[in-house]
Amino acid sequence: MSLDGAAERRDETPAGSGSGNGMGAAVEPVAAPVPLSVVRASYGDRRLRLNPNKAHKPDMYDDVQSEFDPSIFCSLERHLPPSMLEAPRDAKFAFMREILSRYLPEGDRARVQRHKEYRQSIMSAYQPLHKELYNITSSSFFVPSFIEAIKDNTEESFRKIISEPSSGVHSFAMLQPSFCELLISEIHNFEKWVTAVKFKTMRPNTMNKYGTVLDDFGFEAMLNKLMEEFICPMSKVFFPEVGGSTLDSHHGYIVEYGKDKDLKLDYHVDDSEVTLNVCLGKQFTGGELFFRGVRCDQHVNSETQPEEIIEYSHVPGQAVLHHGRHRHGARPTISGYRINLIIWCRSSAFREMKKYQKDFSNWCGHCQREKRVRQRQCLDATKSAFLRTGGSTS
Ligand SMILES: O=C(O)CCC(=O)C(=O)O
Numbered sequence: 150m151s152l153d154g155a156a157e158r159r160d161e162t163p164a165g166s167g168s169g170n171g172m173g174a175a176v177e178p179v180a181a182p183v184p185l186s187v188v189r190a191s192y193g194d195r196r197l198r199l200n201p202n203k204a205h206k207p208d209m210y211d212d213v214q215s216e217f218d219p220s221i222f223c224s225l226e227r228h229l230p231p232s233m234l235e236a237p238r239d240a241k242f243a244f245m246r247e248i249l250s251r252y253l254p255e256g257d258r259a260r261v262q263r264h265k266e267y268r269q270s271i272m273s274a275y276q277p278l279h280k281e282l283y284n285i286t287s288s289s290f291f292v293p294s295f296i297e298a299i300k301d302n303t304e305e306s307f308r309k310i311i312s313e314p315s316s317g318v319h320s321f322a323m324l325q326p327s328f329c330e331l332l333i334s335e336i337h338n339f340e341k342w343v344t345a346v347k348f349k350t351m352r353p354n355t356m357n358k359y360g361t362v363l364d365d366f367g368f369e370a371m372l373n374k375l376m377e378e379f380i381c382p383m384s385k386v387f388f389p390e391v392g393g394s395t396l397d398s399h400h401g402y403i404v405e406y407g408k409d410k411d412l413k414l415d416y417h418v419d420d421s422e423v424t425l426n427v428c429l430g431k432q433f434t435g436g437e438l439f440f441r442g443v444r445c446d447q448h449v450n451s452e453t454q455p456e457e458i459i460e461y462s463h464v465p466g467q468a469v470l471h472h473g474r475h476r477h478g479a480r481p482t483i484s485g486y487r488i489n490l491i492i493w494c495r496s497s498a499f500r501e502m503k504k505y506q507k508d509f510s511n512w513c514g515h516c517q518r519e520k521r522v523r524q525r526q527c528l529d530a531t532k533s534a535f536l537r538t539g540g541s542t543s
Pocket residue numbers: 404414419426438477478479489491
């Protein structure tokens with residue numbers, strides 16, 4: 150969405166970008182499906198169970214090629230009708246895939262498939278430089294105060310490490326300097342490889358000319374764990390009203406600013422429920438974040454109140470956790486080079502619920518103000534009615 154001042158940012162669509170990258174990497178074919186007539190004939194009861202069979206140990210689907218994530222098949226298997234639980238894996242896979250397909254329109258399915266192929270073509274050719282970055286090791290990734298707070302997992306422990314927790318923009322020390330250095334070096338290695346093999350990569354979203362999607366070259370599982378085990382505990386406490394406790398997907402990328410890179414980032418809202426933004430380095434001046442209040446879709450361009458003006462200066466290793474709909478931008482990086490890790494975290498449950506809601510006064514600053522005005526008018530009307538009738542209730 151691009152209204153007056155604030156532009157909503159979407160991931161660059163994978164459509165069309167899988168081709169023309171000069172890589173020529175082979176894309177594995179989608180697994181040959183088992184004809185549904187076979188599945189139908191053998192298993193009469195075809196209704197999924199509402200409650201999962203927790204005692205059942207599902208098969209693994211990591212080696213199966215499809216447009217859906219293998220973990221979906223694992224989870225869904227526990228909901229299969231009892232007669233199917235011990236069926237051959239291929240039969241279960243075909244059955245579940247047919248059900249899932251009904252919920253993914255043809256266009257989306259083709260887009261997902263192309264993106265999957267794009268990722269595979271990168272990952273089958275790119276050699277990571279620092280393999281240890283692709284799996285979380287708390288002690289080498291995070292500073293002790295952050296590890297401690299997550300371990301305690303209480304509102305109090307989080308508030309202890311956060312500065313200005315009342316503003317809705319929560320900042321805290323998170324990453325070890327050595328981790329930041331290694332990640333920067335991995336990213337530069339990837340960029341060097343991209344240039345050398347003339348691969349055409351997708352940018353993180355429509356507003357960056359530079360920047361790299363980490364999920365596209367092997368970091369997806371690590372960032373997912375980061376979201377589930379290290380972001381979710383905090384967002385559950387600080388952003389429960391926008392699905393902070395049900396984050397279930399993410400978009401993880403790197404932004405780079407400086408000479409010959411992007412200089413600034415325009416005013417926008419993220420395509421996320423909760424965003425984690427961590428500065429990795431290096432040395433720079435400028436590049437401050439400015440925030441201008443949280444807004445729902447309908448009020449994304451409404452005026453800013455003075456108390457909503459927040460400025461934040463990036464410090465390497467320091468994270469900012471904010472509401473995705475908190476309007477913000479980044480000021481020009483005046484000198485040096487700034488590189489940040491961004492994770493847009495999303496909640497499918499919240500997005501579904503949002504479709505049926507009109508009032509977002511539990512988080513949108515403008516809805517809140519409108520509600521207060523309505524309440525005041527109502528109170529005034531009651532008061533004047535009371536005065537008119539002299540307090541008589543008959
Ligand atoms: O440059 C920054 O720190 C902000 C990046 C940002 O807001 C975004 O990528 O959505």
